[in-house]
Amino acid sequence: MEGRGWGIDSYLKHNFDLPAKNPSEDAQRKWRSAVGKIVKNRRRRFRMVPDLDKRSEEEAKKRKIQEKIRVALYVQQAAFHFIDAANRKEHHLSEEVMKAGFSISPDELASIASGHDIKSLKMHGGVEGISRKINVSLDDGINTTDFSMRQNLYGANRYVEKPPRSFWMFVWDALQDLTLIILMICALISIVVGLATEGWPKGVYDGLGILLSIFLVVIVTAVSDYKQSLQFRELDKEKKNIVIHVTRDGSRQKVSIYDLVVGDIVHLSIGDQVPADGLFISGYSLLIDESSLSGESEPVYITQEKPFLLAGTTVQDGSAKMLVTAVGMHTEWGRLMGTLSQGGEDETPLQVKLNGVATIIGQIGLVVATLTFVVLIVRFLVDKGMHVGLLTWFPEDALTLLNYFAISVTIIVVAVPEGLPLAVTLSLAFAMKKLMDDKALVRHLSACETMGSASCICTDKTGTLTTNHMVVDKIWICEVSKSFRGKETINDLKAVISEKVLSILLQCIFENSDSEVVKGKDGKNTIMGTPTEAALLEFGLELEGECYAQHRDCKKLRVEPFNSVKKKMSVLVSLPGGRIRAFCKGASEILLQMCDKIIDSDGNSVPLSEVQTKNILDIINTFACEALRTLCLAFKDVDETYERDKIPADGYTLIAVFGIKDPVRPGVRDAVQSCIAAGVTVRMVTGDNINTAKAIARECGILTDDGLAIEGSDFRNKSPEEMKDLIPEIQVMARSLPLDKHTLVTNLRSMFHEVVAVTGDGTNDAPALHEADIGLAMGIAGTEHASQGVLLSLLSSCFGST
């Protein structure tokens, strides 16, 4: 719209201060009141956007509830218990519940988690006691056969929604239009006057004509509005439908969040939203962010001693299994959602602008209409004065005047482009749906729009540029390197390593993993978990052949789950003989620093010489330069007196270096090219090794010969001045921490005023996604279905509108 010369843009800029991201409430109010002066049918124009007054009212309500929750959970717990003890409610078991074989009432069960009621939990025998009372085995989960019974007794995991508005309410809304009301009055007057002057039936034709067109307008408007509202509901439902990992019938499976029932065993890992209220069964370093629920910004550790998990909170670190004790409206979150009737989406900048344009056009329409009316009247009076004199009046004259009035009103009706902002909402919703089909999660409509104006894209590597289908491609173990791309097979590998090495390798692969191998009904193994671990497990399965169970008799003492800051995962297990061993796997350079020994071909730990270390680094770099993700595996034996509350951080014995292949998505290179051609810079920010990152970036056309690739640790330590020089050059940032990506995005926005789009997986990229003008979160890792790819659709939408 820039540079059209007639100043709408400057007018808008002047009157409505509109940054690309989140226009302030003030700005929104300002232009709304400007619009309000001319457009009287506000209800329709603002239908898809929030009611600002209602919203601030709800915001206040929400804060009040949060405050209450906070007080209940943290501050006055002791006092509450005291009061509780005095008037503790007697919970009666209904007959239905007893008949089903359960021995705790839904209300009581729900109150344990929501009230953090440790006393009552103890009274019921802890988590185990509760699980017995609701007939669940903590190992095998519920039987799917009593799924619907549980849903009947304890409710389904859905929140009450406002009942959908009926069709007639949309008709009523459409009738509220001021111009239509004026026309209706015109029609009525026209009928009355017509009847008086021309009699039945000739006199009513005009009036009926107007009424018929009003009827048509109202019906068409109402039908289309109604259809849109249905579509919006659908979109909303899809947006909230997430996949949860649960254990049912003894095996891990995926279900929709809506199908969760009381008694389900849910697997939580970093980045997940807690889908229902529940109790912690087992897990490691589980850190929960409760801010959405209680407003409390400090995350809390959840342990066996304090095992309460609340719906609506998110997992910030660690992993765990939880027992669901309350779902849907029985949860605190459900109640919070129930009291609020979500206020709709904020206007996007384009919508705000269009509303401004619509308003200006409306004003012009008004002027023209008034002019027309005046001109017609003057002509009429002149005509009349010349022929019959101004003092004699006939009923037909009134009809003529009315007609003129109708003409002017019609001009206003036609001129004010009511549907314009609404049309944008619809097309954005359509774009959003399309992105969601591609497995990208877009939370706000405005993202779809701002996408068109992005000047810079920061993308992660795994899953966005690459397919996220990982397979082990190379392994280096006991001084030999094997590649599985050619004709070398697993058997070749087996031939060169001894039984003992093999056994340690398999132990490390299977014990040190958050993912699980699930045997399906057809006897086939499927792997549930992240792609990197899946690749290792698959390799392990192939290596091991039939002796799968043999390595599963270790007992896990401690686990430190993987996260993107540490970039490694470790476990402490006790071996069948009672010995204790630690395993560690993770980013190759980092792991190598933790090792001072290496396993030899007989399975003994021998000291690692400096030359060997250099050798291994070379191996890692050759793997990485072939665009392979590199991972090291290591172990350490500790004696039985070892304190079991932490896992050793050094002195490991290196077992093997893995090179995992994750091919680049077809089409990415072209997309990046056309992007650069359109003046949009593409940067890759990844947690992977710098050589891997460079190789992939080169393959995608992101890294050019004179471009800069930097490691996160170098970037972090630069001063703001240095960053100013550095940032425009950066094409690749490797081994980055979540915070590095955030810093880069913040600086790009503030120092260079770029409109930044960020793609990433919701887990480690969350801070950057939040900071960006446009954040595109990929569905949580392990998207099985090959999809067109977020980057591609992001790019295509960039071109659709530039």
Ligand SMILES: Nc1ncnc2c1ncn2[C@@H]1O[C@H](COP(=O)(O)OP(=O)(O)OP(=O)(O)O)[C@@H](O)[C@H]1O
């Ligand atoms: N489950 C895992 N256990 C141990 N180490 C892992 C695991 N997954 C990944 N790694 C290691 O951590 C490194 C980086 O992980 P990180 O999560 O920071 O990046 P990413 O998100 O996977 O990559 P990108 O940013 O490109 O999407 C990987 O290169 C790999 O060596």
Ligand SMILES: [Ca+2]
């Ligand atoms: Ca990532």
